[in-house]
Amino acid sequence: MYKIPLSEIKEKIVASGKLSASDLDKKISVKINELSGLISEEGAAHIIANELGIELVSLSQSKLKIKQIYAGMRNVTTVGKVVRKFEVREFSKGDKVGKVCSLVLGDETGTVRVVFWNDQVEQLSGVKEGDILKVKDSFVKENNNDREIHLGNNGEIEINPDGENVNSVRESVVFERKKIGDLNDGDTGAEILGTVVQVFDPRFFQVCSSCSKRAVESADGSYMCAEHGVVQPTLSYVMNVVLDDGSGNIRGVLWKNQTNHLLEKSEEEVSVFKDDLSKFEDVKTDLLGEQFKLVGKVKRNEMFDRLEFNAQTVSKAKPEEEIARLETVE
Numbered sequence: 001m002y003k004i005p006l007s008e009i010k011e012k013i014v015a016s017g018k019l020s021a022s023d024l025d026k027k028i029s030v031k032i033n034e035l036s037g038l039i040s041e042e043g044a045a046h047i048i049a050n051e052l053g054i055e056l057v058s059l060s061q062s063k064l065k066i067k068q069i070y071a072g073m074r075n076v077t078t079v080g081k082v083v084r085k086f087e088v089r090e091f092s093k094g095d096k097v098g099k100v101c102s103l104v105l106g107d108e109t110g111t112v113r114v115v116f117w118n119d120q121v122e123q124l125s126g127v128k129e130g131d132i133l134k135v136k137d138s139f140v141k142e143n144n145n146d147r148e149i150h151l152g153n154n155g156e157i158e159i160n161p162d163g164e165n166v167n168s169v170r171e172s173v174v175f176e177r178k179k180i181g182d183l184n185d186g187d188t189g190a191e192i193l194g195t196v197v198q199v200f201d202p203r204f205f206q207v208c209s210s211c212s213k214r215a216v217e218s219a220d221g222s223y224m225c226a227e228h229g230v231v232q233p234t235l236s237y238v239m240n241v242v243l244d245d246g247s248g249n250i251r252g253v254l255w256k257n258q259t260n261h262l263l264e265k266s267e268e269e270v271s272v273f274k275d276d277l278s279k280f281e282d283v284k285t286d287l288l289g290e291q292f293k294l295v296g297k298v299k300r301n302e303m304f305d306r307l308e309f310n311a312q313t314v315s316k317a318k319p320e321e322e323i324a325r326l327e328t329v330e
Contacts, residue, residue: 002057003071003142003212009045009056016054024048040213043227067109069149071142071212076149079134080105080112081166086315088121091266098266105133105149106169114138114149123157132166134158142212143257146312175295177325181247183307187298192250192309193317194243195291199284202259204274206233235271239263243292243309251308252294258311262292291317 014021024045031044039047049056057070063077084104091098099121105114114135116124127133138155141148151157175191183190206215208225215223215233223233239259241252254262259270263283273280296311 002073003147004042004046004056006042006045009042009049012056013045013049013052013054016052018052018054019048038226040227065109066105066107066112069112069140069147071140071147073140075154076138076140077134077136078105078107078112078138078149079132079161079164079166080107081169082127082129082131082133083111083169085124085127085129086313088124089261089264091260091264091269100260103127103133105135107166108168108170110170112147112149113143114151116151120151120155127157127159132160132164134161134164143255148257179247180243180245180250183248183250183298183309185298185300185307189295190298190309191293191295192243192245193291193293193322194245194249194252195289196241196287197244197249198242199287200240201277201280201284202237202239202270202273204235204237204271207236208233212236235267235274237270237274241287243294250298251306252314253308253310254314255311258314262287262314293317 010021010024013019013024019027027048028041028044031047032039032041035044046056057073058068061068063079066078066080069076069078082103083106086102088099088101091100098118100115100117101121101124102113102115103124104111106112114133134157135149135151136156136158137152138149139152141150175189177191177193178187180192180194183192206217206223207213208215208223208228208231213225213227215225215231218224218230222230225231236256237259238256239254239262241254241262242249243252256267260267263270273283293315294309294311295313296309298307298309300306301308
């Protein structure tokens with residue numbers, strides 16, 4: 001099942017004319033009750049759309065707009081303009097060194113992150129912001145409730161291909177640099193720069209390999225997903241750090257991919273800490289005092305009555321960039 005936002009599923013069903021918005025909400029509630037609450041609203045809406053014969057995703061198109069791309073898709077081809085290109089990061093895996101790099105691709109319907117690993121990174125040497133990029137035969141994963149395109153073994157890119165144009169880009173999020181002390185609950189697209197003053201141990205858990213939602217271990221050792229039943233789970237994790245910029249401090253919440261970027265480590269390297277957190281002590285010490293730039297959204301943790309910063313991207317601060325920014329502001 002593709003990971004389509006509930007609001008979009010509802011929009012497609014209502015647009016079909018087969019149900020009104022109020023009737024759809026009632027049917028979703030009924031469907032959830034029928035299945036004893038073992039399905040999400042999204043899952044219930046999927047089932048209703050299928051029962052009504054409504055096509056949520058067009059599988060006949062050879063090239064998709066970015067808005068039409070959802071987590072779980074494979075063999076995806078899309079074209080967009082490179083809005084932002086991030087620096088290449090290296091990580092160690094045993095006695096080998098790996099590389100990872102990403103960029104933000106956009107068209108008139110939205111933006112999406114595209115990730116390149118190891119040998120794929122070399123393809124980006126000639127790519128610059130503003131270029132038109134055609135990504136072919138890729139697959140899409142979910143990352144922190146957002147989509148992320150990966151090339152995999154079969155994917156490839158074309159730089160500034162003939163006949164392909166992107167005249168405008170609809171920015172999904174506009175980044176605004178804010179002082180930590182000025183952050184408010186609900187702020188989205190906020191960018192902060194802070195020094196790490198506290199690091200917490202990563203927390204590990206199992207997720208459904210299909211939808212990336214938490215999988216619960218049963219008495220017999222199997223794992224159950226509320227949406228997909230018994231599943232073969234995959235490991236995920238989250239890490240918290242406290243950042244301070246002089247105006248205040250805030251807890252930064254870093255999910256799996258953001259943790260990998262912050263630590264500059266692969267999933268395999270991070271998973272080592274699951275069985276022996278004592279190995280994480282040196283990592284914590286090295287992080288203290290480092291400056292990082294985070295882009296994300298602010299949410300109040302009701303349990304602890306505090307604001308938290310949910311990171312969508314994380315990168316090490318570059319002094320030259322910050323100096324240039326200050327000169328621009330002045």
